[in-house]
Amino acid sequence: MKEVFVADLAKLDENKPFDGVFLVLSKQQRTTRAGKPYLSLTLGDNSGQIEARVWDVTDHRIAPDFEKGDVVKIRGCVSKFDGTLQLKVDMLRGVMEVEYERADLLPATTYDVAELWVKLQQAVASFTEPDLKRLVEAVLADPAVSGAFREAPAAKQLHHAWLGGLLEHVVSLIGLADRVVPHYPILMRDLVLTGVILHDIGKIRELAWATGFEYTLEGQLLGHIQIGASLVEKTMDALPGFPPRLKTLVLHMILSHHGKLEFGSPKLPMIPEALMLNFLDDMDAKMQTLMTEFQKSERMGRAADEMTDRIWALDQRTMLNSRAWLNADESKS
Structure with missing residues (x-):
């Protein structure tokens, strides 16, 4: 032990x-x-x-x-x-x-994976658009996909870089989407949620996590965007009567979810749902990165008034844990 x-x-x-x-x-x-x-x-x-x-x-x-x-x-x-x-x-x-x-050696989500999976399935069950519902159900019905989805990290070393991180990230995005999407009537909820659930599906083959987190050869040569788009496209092609226009929109969301060409997206988001997916994905990744950096600073013994190391995902800036700083001031009074 x-x-x-x-x-x-x-x-x-x-x-x-x-x-x-x-x-x-x-x-x-x-x-x-x-x-x-x-x-x-x-x-x-x-x-x-x-x-x-x-x-x-x-x-x-x-x-x-x-x-x-x-x-x-x-x-x-x-x-x-x-x-x-x-x-x-x-x-x-x-x-x-x-x-x-x-x-003991590989970082893992602090959430119960079984509970996260139930939340994901509940989100899919709530779809009202039948074709999107059967698409997501078909992807998740593959035992190889669902098993890897439960285990995979969301990244090698940035946000949610731990076992179960991909599932944790997706469930977090589902919660964000259900809070934000109703505020904007131009958005199709089920299309946004389809993008949320499938946008990073390629990471189950891009990454390996047996000992440490590494890129597979397929991941290095193709990347998760291409891998995910191919996986989802094959699934749609196998579904009888899947609408061609809906297929185009789903693929566009996967291909554009990084938001900028320089960030690896082959296309820029050009529909409202793709733009919203990029915003939500970026926000969740950055906030989780911040939480991880604050925990790292605490482990390193830094005081509440000390800044973090430079954070690559935030343009190399340092950050202050404002809540910890205020709490430290209150404890002195």
Whole structure:
């Protein structure tokens, strides 16, 4: 049973050795300013990740053949460098499968997956447009699709990057759509929800999540937009009498959901439902990214008045957790 998690490291005494089992998320060989080689690692488990350093790469206590994606046992200590918590590794070896639980190492949704799946099915059952309803039901009826949909992360390392993240993201979007869509009569609810449920379906084949989160070869060569559009198009073609115009609209929503050509969308959103899907998708991704960054800052031991690291998804800006900052001020009074 894993005893020390990344989330616990900020509570440990600095420079006091401890043992722990972690997943290697990245491994790079670098050199110091003096020209001495060292290893820069990112280690993680289901509670988060932390930067780590192996300063003596020739030390016989450091296994020479570990790679990204391996599970390792380390002995090391935590310390702060430029205000950021970092792990110094003194010993490292590979571990056998019997020495760890996969669930301890890969981050996973904190929601009940069965309950999320019920919410997804309830949303589909509420459709009033019969062709869109049978399309979504047909996609989800494939055991390979539904099984992967329950497990897949929504991304490799950005928003909802954990087991069950794709399903969590989609159910969150369903809730947002049912709040926003009634406000705008020009929107077709069932078309928006179809886009919400199917826009990222290609990620079940774009990503692999056996140990860590990686892109498949298909994912690298095609990407989830192309994979998803192809999967949905084949499903529509197999449904007798599926309306050609509705087919065009559904495919357009998948192809345009990133919103901009430079963000990977082959087309810009050109119908109201596609525009709304892009807005909702972008908002949910950014807000979840923010929550993850705030949790990361807390794990690193930062005070409430300290900004986050620069956030790539928010144009490299830093952010302040305003709620935590206000609460810290109230606790002093």
